[in-house]
Amino acid sequence: MRRVSTQKTINMNRREALAKATLLLGAALSGPTLMAMGRWENAIGTTVRDKLNLSTLQKQIIAEVAELIMPRTDTVGAKDVGVPAFIEMMINDCYQSPEHRSFMAGVVELEGMKFLDMSAAQKTDTLKQVEQKAKEQMKAYNAQTIKFGDNQDLESMNAVKMGLPFWRLMKELTLLGYYTSEGGTKASFEYVPNPGKFELTKLKPGQKTIVY
Amino acid sequence: MNQININTQKANRFDAIVVGSGMTGGIAAKELTEKGMKVLMLERGREVKHLEGYDTANKAPWEFEHRGKVPINSAEEYWSNNRFGTLASEEAGAFFTNDKQNPFIEKKPFDWIRAYHTGGKSMHWGRQTYRWGQHDFEANAKEGVGIDWPLRYEDIAPWYSYIEKFVGISGQKEGWDIIPDSDFLPPMSMLPPEVHFKDAVMKKLNRKVTIGRIANLSQAQPIHTALGRASCQYRNKCVRGCPHGGYYSSMAGAIPAAAQTGKLTIRHNAIALELIYDAQKQKATGVRVIDQIDHSVTEYFAKIIFVNAGAMNSAALLLNSKSTRFPNGLGNDSDQVGRNLMDHHLGSGATATVEGFEDDYYFGSRPTGLYIPRFRNWGNDKRKDYQRGFGYQGGASRSSWNRGVGMDGFGADFKKGLTEPGSWTIGFGGFGEILPDPNNRMYLDPVKKDQWGIPMIVFDAAFTENDLAMRRDIMVAGAEMLEAAGFKNISTYNRDTHMGLGIHEMGTARMGHDPKNSVLNKNNQIHACKNVFLTDGACMVSASCVNPSLTYMALTARAAEYAVGELKRKNL
Numbered sequence: 001m002r003r004v005s006t007q008k009t010i011n012m013n014r015r016e017a018l019a020k021a022t023l024l025l026g027a028a029l030s031g032p033t034l035m036a037m038g039r040w041e042n043a044i045g046t047t048v049r050d051k052l053n054l055s056t057l058q059k060q061i062i063a064e065v066a067e068l069i070m071p072r073t074d075t076v077g078a079k080d081v082g083v084p085a086f087i088e089m090m091i092n093d094c095y096q097s098p099e100h101r102s103f104m105a106g107v108v109e110l111e112g113m114k115f116l117d118m119s120a121a122q123k124t125d126t127l128k129q130v131e132q133k134a135k136e137q138m139k140a141y142n143a144q145t146i147k148f149g150d151n152q153d154l155e156s157m158n159a160v161k162m163g164l165p166f167w168r169l170m171k172e173l174t175l176l177g178y179y180t181s182e183g184g185t186k187a188s189f190e191y192v193p194n195p196g197k198f199e200l201t202k203l204k205p206g207q208k209t210i211v212y
Numbered sequence: 213m214n215q216i217n218i219n220t221q222k223a224n225r226f227d228a229i230v231v232g233s234g235m236t237g238g239i240a241a242k243e244l245t246e247k248g249m250k251v252l253m254l255e256r257g258r259e260v261k262h263l264e265g266y267d268t269a270n271k272a273p274w275e276f277e278h279r280g281k282v283p284i285n286s287a288e289e290y291w292s293n294n295r296f297g298t299l300a301s302e303e304a305g306a307f308f309t310n311d312k313q314n315p316f317i318e319k320k321p322f323d324w325i326r327a328y329h330t331g332g333k334s335m336h337w338g339r340q341t342y343r344w345g346q347h348d349f350e351a352n353a354k355e356g357v358g359i360d361w362p363l364r365y366e367d368i369a370p371w372y373s374y375i376e377k378f379v380g381i382s383g384q385k386e387g388w389d390i391i392p393d394s395d396f397l398p399p400m401s402m403l404p405p406e407v408h409f410k411d412a413v414m415k416k417l418n419r420k421v422t423i424g425r426i427a428n429l430s431q432a433q434p435i436h437t438a439l440g441r442a443s444c445q446y447r448n449k450c451v452r453g454c455p456h457g458g459y460y461s462s463m464a465g466a467i468p469a470a471a472q473t474g475k476l477t478i479r480h481n482a483i484a485l486e487l488i489y490d491a492q493k494q495k496a497t498g499v500r501v502i503d504q505i506d507h508s509v510t511e512y513f514a515k516i517i518f519v520n521a522g523a524m525n526s527a528a529l530l531l532n533s534k535s536t537r538f539p540n541g542l543g544n545d546s547d548q549v550g551r552n553l554m555d556h557h558l559g560s561g562a563t564a565t566v567e568g569f570e571d572d573y574y575f576g577s578r579p580t581g582l583y584i585p586r587f588r589n590w591g592n593d594k595r596k597d598y599q600r601g602f603g604y605q606g607g608a609s610r611s612s613w614n615r616g617v618g619m620d621g622f623g624a625d626f627k628k629g630l631t632e633p634g635s636w637t638i639g640f641g642g643f644g645e646i647l648p649d650p651n652n653r654m655y656l657d658p659v660k661k662d663q664w665g666i667p668m669i670v671f672d673a674a675f676t677e678n679d680l681a682m683r684r685d686i687m688v689a690g691a692e693m694l695e696a697a698g699f700k701n702i703s704t705y706n707r708d709t710h711m712g713l714g715i716h717e718m719g720t721a722r723m724g725h726d727p728k729n730s731v732l733n734k735n736n737q738i739h740a741c742k743n744v745f746l747t748d749g750a751c752m753v754s755a756s757c758v759n760p761s762l763t764y765m766a767l768t769a770r771a772a773e774y775a776v777g778e779l780k781r782k783n784l
Contacts (some may be wrong), residue, residue: 049284069622086279093283124623131620172617179613179630180273180280188613188631193272198446198576200401209612209633211273212447212577 051092052100058107061115062087062170068127069174075187078178086177091169098163106130106166127167134167141165185211221513226252226477228775229499229514231484231529234332235761236748236768237520238466239375243772244518245473252512253467253476254501256483256521257328260307260335262463266453268303276302288312295323296713304451307335315668317657322671323712324524330480331462332522333715334761336451339427339459339579340605341381342758343372343392347590352754355599358552358648359724361753362734365392371766378469379460379765380436382444382580383425390420390585391603391758397430399423404572405608405636406582412697419587419693424580424605427460427762439468446576459579481505483664486533487517487542487744495743495784496533496542502664516743516775516784520768523749524654527720528669530731530738530746531656543731543738549721550655552648553673554755556714559707560683562690563639564699566608573610573633581607584640584693586757588685598681599647602757604690606640638699642686645757646679648719652711673711716760718749736771743784747771 054062063084070078078084091103115126141162163169178184185191189211227249230240241253259265273279282300290300293308300308309326316324327333346365353360369392376395384399400423402410410421428444429436436442441457441464450459457464470476481504487496488511498513519526530549533542541549587593588601611634616626646652652673660668687704694702711717724730727739732751738744747768749760756763778784 070627071624073624073627090278090281093285094278094281096284127622131622168617171622175613175616175630176279176281180276182272182274185273188627191272192575193270193447195446195576198400198574198578200403201573201575203571203573203633206632207573208631209610210573210575211612212449 049092050097050100052088052104054088054107057116058111059084059088061107061110064116064123065110065127065170066174066177068123069171070178070184076183078174081178081181081183083174083177083181086181087170087173090173090177095163095169097158098161099169100163102163103166103169106170109166130167134165137162137165138168224498224510224512226250226512226514227779228252228516228518229254229512230518230520231499231526232256232332232520232522232748233330233467233478234327234462234520234522234748235334235337236764237518238331238334238462238470239765239768240518240520240745240747240772241470241476242466243769244776245470245475247772247776248475249776250475251470251477252514253470253478254482254484254499254512255330255332255478255480256504256525257309257330257332257480258504259478259480260330260453260463262330262453262457262468263455265330266455267306268452269449269455271303271452278302292316292324292712293326296325296715299325303449304336307451307453313663315662317660317668317670319670319672320674321710322654322673323710324671324717325712325715326522330478331467334461335453335463337461337761338715338759339450340583340759341376341379341383341394341425341427341762342583342585342603343394344368344756344758344763345389345392347389348754348756348758351600352648357599358754359722359726359729362723362725362730367734368763368766368770371770372762374769375762375765377433378435379427379465379762380429380433380441381425381427381762382430384423386420386422388420388422388585390587390590391425391583394425394762396425397433400426400428400430400578400580402582403574403608405566405569405638408569409608409638409693409697409699410582413584413693416696417693419584421582421584424583424607426580428579429458436465439465439472441465444579446578448577448579450579482510483666484521484529485509485664485666487519487529488513489533489535489538489542489741491535491537494741496741502666504664507664515779516745518768518772518775519744519746519750520748523718523720523752524669526746526748526750527654528656528667530721532667538740543721543741543744545727545740546729546731548650548729548731551650551653552719552722553652553654553671553711553717554646554648554719554752555711556643556716556755556757556759557646557675557679557683557709557711558641558643558714559709560644560686560705561604561606561639561641562687562694562702562704563637564694564697564703565701566636566638566699569636572636578607581605582640588682588689595685598678598685600645600678600682600757602642602644602682602686604640604642604686606638608636608638610634610636638694640690640693642683642690643714643716643757643759644679644682644686645755646711647676648722648754649676654720671712675711716749716755718752718755718760721746721750722753723751724753735774736767737775742778745771745775 066078230253233255286300292311294300349361352358383396432443444458485500488498531541584604586601613630656667721731723732
């Protein structure tokens with residue numbers, strides 16, 4: 001009896017996992033697999049998602065990197081508009097274990113280099129190297145193809161899938177968090193929520209992007 | 213079934229019932245009430261009040277917690293709708309169907325995009341509107357594909373005009389047969405790189421480009437302002453619902469127009485279970501409805517019924533309306549209900565970067581782009597690898613701050629550089645015509661039921677070689693045009709998409725001359741049950757490659773006039 005229930009649990013997790021896998025990779029599943037799955041009944045999210053477990057030091061590193069990407073100049077910087085907390089929230093809410101891994105790998109690497117103790121110049125040099133390394137990582141990321149056999153599940157797929165590189169995540173989420181924040185928007189652009197018209201114009205010298 | 217007393221029966225009796233409050237349900241209700249009929253409109257979803265209900269319409273970017281990205285929890289709730297990209301985001305998610313609560317079965321993958329609330333998908337449709345030409349109606353007969361349309365362009369042309377004036381379509385008169393001109397409001401402007409593109413493509417490739425024809429009010433007319441609609445404000449946030457009624461939706465147009473007659477009753481949370489058939493009268497006498505929330509069942513009665521539940525749900529309603537006379541579903545003598553499922557395939561196209569035009573910019577967010585009408589298998593062009601053709605939609609823009617994500621650099625100078633508009637990019641995606649195939653179908657699962665006891669919809673439809681060959685050509689032909697215009701870094705794409713993603717799913721209760729191979733006659737009446745009319749996408753005999761809602765609305769208005777006429781002539 002116990003054997004039967006264990007088998008059922010495994011099968012259900014596998015089918016549920018396969019269903020969720022399609023959300024990540026689009027139409028990666030073949031017809032027969034879908035038929036076997038009863039896809040609809042398994043697209044029910046019951047996974048308790050792991051959250052990032054960041055130490056105070058690690059949070060400071062993330063904040064520092066964000067600030068180096070979008071520093072306070074004569075206008076507000078990343079820290080001023082809440083980007084560090086935004087990044088942590090977004091990694092938790094919008095990304096899964098591959099990105100949790102790759103993000104943490106980047107944080108831990110900087111922690112190991114004692115990033116926060118570096119001088120400003122050293123920090124900049126370090127991030128430039130991280131940026132260059134990320135280009136290679138992006139090539140590998142884009143080249144990976146996860147093919148499904150009928151016996152693979154989301155957990156094992158996520159176990160092998162490479163997440164977006166740390167630097168790419170930091171760049172994207174810093175810019176997103178900054179440029180869609182109230183402070184960042186108003187400091188950087190002309191914000192026009194109700195234009196009232198559409199017309200062709202000529203760009204004035206130094207004219208800022210208009211955002212709607 | 214509930215005990216129904218005499219008073220309830222009277223209260224539940226109408227001249228007409230319209231199943232669905234969306235693009236065509238709205239027009240049906242408007243036309244029928246304006247012609248003096250007392251109409252009950254049934255909407256399966258919740259009420260969304262026009263203007264009041266558009267919670268996100270005026271929100272700033274920072275008021276969305278995830279700033280436009282879709283959280284995983286939402287992606288799972290909206291597991292089908294989310295395949296389109298960002299529909300499950302905080303901006304518009306509330307206005308798409310929760311797939312977890314409204315599941316369906318995919319024998320083959322089908323990206324079903326739905327909206328169960330007042331106005332349906334008319335609330336956030338793409339608003340692109342093009343007339344069919346004579347060639348579209350003739351194509352099946354000429355090419356021996358599917359069955360013949362039981363009508364021609366001249367039957368629908370006056371109804372196109374009628375709907376266009378009511379809806380309000382902005383576009384440029386061109387005089388082209390491939391997409392006949394509509395009754396237009398002023399066109400929106402093309403951007404300088406787009407004008408350059410248009411000229412180059414005409415000169416070098418003899419291909420046409422026009423401004424996208426769009427159901428946004430570039431200049432509101434009295435017929436629009438009478439309903440409280442105002443001109444488009446160029447916010448391009450139409451998907452949220454418009455505080456100005458600047459684009460056409462059921463909520464901004466047809467429903468207020470119907471309400472003004474005093475003859476419209478709308479019942480929300482009312483899922484149509486089945487049409488009630490009276491074998492002696494050879495008519496459908498009404499609709500049996502289950503309440504979405506409390507599951508109570510009610511029957512409503514009417515002389516005529518318009519089925520406008522959206523192509524898939526309209527077909528499902530017929531299939532679920534079984535009786536001794538119609539063991540395979542109401543009107544399904546032909547076994548064509550659920551079959552010939554078509555869509556427009558999309559997700560293939562081409563992009564490029566544009567050099568120059570550094571001084572050119574724009575004020576306002578234009579809610580339309582360019583349209584490149586079909587040039588394949590048209591005129592002297594004859595393809596060996598596929599039948600029919602495609603149009604492109606797209607346009608040019610200057611890149612914004614997000615160009616920084618893929619760029620090298622960080623810090624003060626990097627930050628400063630991103631405040632100015634970036635360089636121009638341009639891109640086009642194809643919308644391709646899918647042919648009718650009886651083996652592409654949806655049907656009701658024989659066993660599995662949803663939470664309301666209604667058999668679940670199963671999709672069994674897929675692209676064929678015609679579609680795949682066309683998609684490859686969409687890339688090639690797109691790149692050709694960008695090259696002709698002298699643009700750089702040309703890149704093509706062909707995403708692994710499925711039927712359904714075009715959001716133009718149609719064909720599942722087609723019109724035709726012959727009751728043996730069609731469900732509806734040339735007046736959108738069910739051949740075998742003439743007081744039931746069906747005028748949404750299910751009625752389509754072929755798909756063309758142009759956005760279909762304008763054609764659906766025109767067919768609806770035409771059928772409504774016929775229906776009321778038949779009642780007056782005592783034929784119904």
